[in-house]
Amino acid sequence: MSAQHRGRPGGPHHFGPPMAMPGEKARDFRGTLRRLLAYLRPRAWQLGVVLLLAVLSTVFSIISPKIMGKATTKLFEGLMAKYLGLPGAGVDFAYIGRILVLLIVLYLISAAFGYAQQYIMAGIAQKTVYDLRNRVNDKLARLPLKFFDSRTHGEVLSRVTNDIDTIASTLQQSLTQLITAIVTLIGVVVMMLSISPLLTLVTLVTLPLSAVVTVGAARRSQKFFAAFQKSLGELNGHVEEVFTGHPVVKAYGRQAEAVATFDGINQRLYEAGWKSQFVSGMLFPLMGLVNNIGYVIVAVVGGVLVTRRAIEIGDIQAFIQYSRQFGQPIAQTANIANVIQSTIAAAERVFELLDEAEEVADPADAVVLPSPRGEVRFENVRFSYKPDEPLIEDLSLTARPGQVVAIVGPTGAGKTTLINLLMRFYDVDGGRITIDGVDIRRMRRRDLRALFGMVLQDTWLFSGTIRENIAYGREEATEEEIVQAARLAHADAFIRSLPQGYDTVLNEEASNISQGQRQLLTIARAFLANPPMLILDEATSSVDTRTELLIQRAMQSLMRGRTSFVIAHRLSTIRDADLILVMEHGRIVEQGTHRELLEAGGHYAELYNSQFAGSEPA
Structure with a gap:
């Protein structure tokens, strides 16, 4: 599971265990807490008001039993x-x-203060996480591509959504509960002492017994909760894996094994679940037993004091109410402490993201190419994803204006890496890359990337209309330009066959159209952008042969006069390229035209013959 399940305080109106589940611990609790408090510092005066309101609300609530005792007396x-x-x-x-x-007046005033406290705290919490979300969003925009390449999408999303939501929930609910619990505990002790120090001492005698019961139940339940969480994660992972690959499981006849694995995990989940629920569920009955013992002692000692006229009978009633309230804030504080532990761990993960190394800042005196010609040079370029594993060493190449440069080679040869360096998704470790003689590091990344149109093998479409997805390439495009781009990409016919045409709304994963249709839309987007240079990464890999031929003709028209880089595995798509680069292990081992490379009889000829020998003339 990408998101971790975190416990919440239980209570009489909550289903599940009455105590919070043990949360993940932060590595630097104090340091993370200080950083989190720094986000609250601009609203310190509002927090002061919340604290005052919490005190007033609790005080008005606490003094009520003693006043009621006067009526009883x-x-x-x-x-x-x-x-x-x-x-x-x-x-x-x-x-x-x-x-x-x-x-009645006191209770109404207490409720009013409590309402005002929650209202103000909700604003503080939401404004704080609003600022935090903005900082995280800005940070994500400044992080290099290697950050996202080294982490799963689920991990990043969990930090941006679940962890920040945990912080918001704790600030809004648990923080005010903690303040109220502490004030209530202090207030109850003060009121009990004001009534009878002796009865207060008698009540405090049961406190160690309550602590022993609580700690014992917590320790025994923690290992069961941990086993429960582990089994739950295994079960979710297994279900997701099996149902994602359901056709493969059925095709290989492994349904029985999948069911058996599920049953095993489910059995472990059941055993850990009932044990954790049973042990934690015993806490309230045991606490009730301890409290009842305390009530009996208070009643007996209080009765003796009343007969001796050392205390009024109404005070006994008030004291019993206070003694009932005495244990609640202690249990509540213990629960909240566990929630805060999980919250600090969540905040630590968010701050780790905010501390990640950012992209090198754009130069203040950035160069802008007003009329780019499209001459691209790699000059003695060195690059590695890991310092001790060099990938590209001393690579040089030149793409002249208007040339179509095809890049071929086995998986892991460095083809996509060249594109990543050209777009400055990664920066070179040595050497330089120039466009029209200008080092791309002297350009703003936005200006650099605006020079290229990209069509990738992995299509990316967002939830919206087909019109909006095509117009993503140029937001100010007119309806006529959008339709013309779709025609050039041979997408207009299938778009018009849909019930809503260009107004058809794509779902979250664009699964309501085929993979080939999705690719056509990304190609139409590139047509509409009309950039001076192009990058095509297996752009026709997901379309049928007939559509591929049509797109190749359109691409030839689109690439005319533009410097284009084409990454291809199907060598039939690059036979007309002006320059073909053959890469292996980060090096260019061959370069030339299609015919020149075939005549050389090297790596390219071997790749080509493995695909087309006997089926297509050279």
């Missing part, structure tokens, strides 16, 4: 006086009514 005294037959005895309902009105 007055009621008890009135009933006892009446029972003893004292003159003028009776219950002072007016006093009790005033107490009840006061309690």
Whole structure:
């Protein structure tokens, strides 16, 4: 799974375990926490208001039981006086009514402060992660291609979405809960001490027992939760793998093995799941037992104190309410501490992304080519993806204006690497690449890449209309220009056969049209862009033979007068190229025209004959 499942505090209205699942730990907790707090610093005064509101809301809520105890005491005294037959005895309902009105007002004020606290904190959290998302988005735009080549898309997406959402959720919910829990704990202890230090001491006696129960349950459940998460990840991975390759599984008759593997993982998931749920589920009954023991002790000791008139009966009622509240913030704080641990780990991953090395900045005195001719030179170029594994060493070549340069060779020879260097997706380690005599490192990347149109083997289309996808090559294009580009790419006919024509909406993966049709749309996009130079990477690999011939004619028209680089495995598509480069292990081992290379009888002839010998004349 690319996104990690993280636990959330449980409670009486939550399904699942009552304690948070153990989260991943940050390597540098303090350093990451300081960086995260730095994002909150511009809103420090708002956080101060939240803290004040939390204190006020909790205080108004905490003092209510003691005031209610006054009403209980007055009621008890009135009933006892009446029972003893004292003159003028009776219950002072007016006093009790005033107490009840006061309690309603206090609860309403507490609720209002709590609402205001949540409202302000929601704004703080969302504005903070808004800034963080903007920084991450800007960072992604400045990262070199090697960053994305070395990581899976799921990993990057997880940091940008799941990890930032975790931070937002913690800031908005857990942070305010933590503040409230701490204030409640302090307030409850203060109120209990104000009623009876002796009863407070009696209550605190049960605290170590509660801690032993909580820690014991947490330790035993952690290993089961860890096993549960591991098995869940295995199960999801297995299901995704099997259903993605379902036709292959069926074709080789491996359904039984796939089901058996699923059953094994599912059994481990079941065992870890019920054990973790059982152990963590025992926490509340055990805590209830400890709390009930505490209530019994408080009731007995309190009763003795009442008989000795050392304390009022209403205070006993208030104290029991406080003792019930006493354990809640402790358990809540323990849960939130685990959530914060996961949040800091998530923030650490986001900050790791923000700390990644960026592309070398564009020069301040960048050169702009007003009328590019298209002469491209590689001069003694050296490059390696890994420092200890050189790929290209001392490579030189010249593509003259208007030439069609084809690049062929086995997989891993360095064909695509040349294009990556030319587009400055990667920078050379030595030597230089020039366009019209200007080192491409002296140009802004945006200006450099605007000189090229690209049609790749892997089609990229976004969710939108066909018209919008073609116009991606030139946003200001008119309807007539879009249609003309589609005609040149031989895409107009199939587009008009669709129910909505150019207004047909492509889904997220453009799977509602065929692979060949997707390729035609990317070619139409290149036609519309009308760049001075072209890069074609197996541009016709996904279309049928008849469509390929039509596209080749259109491409010849498109490439006329433009310097073009064509990466090809099907050598029939490059027979008319002005220059063919044969690469192996990052070196150009042969170069020349199609006929010259065949006559030389070297690597190209071997590649060509392996594809076409006996089926196509040279």
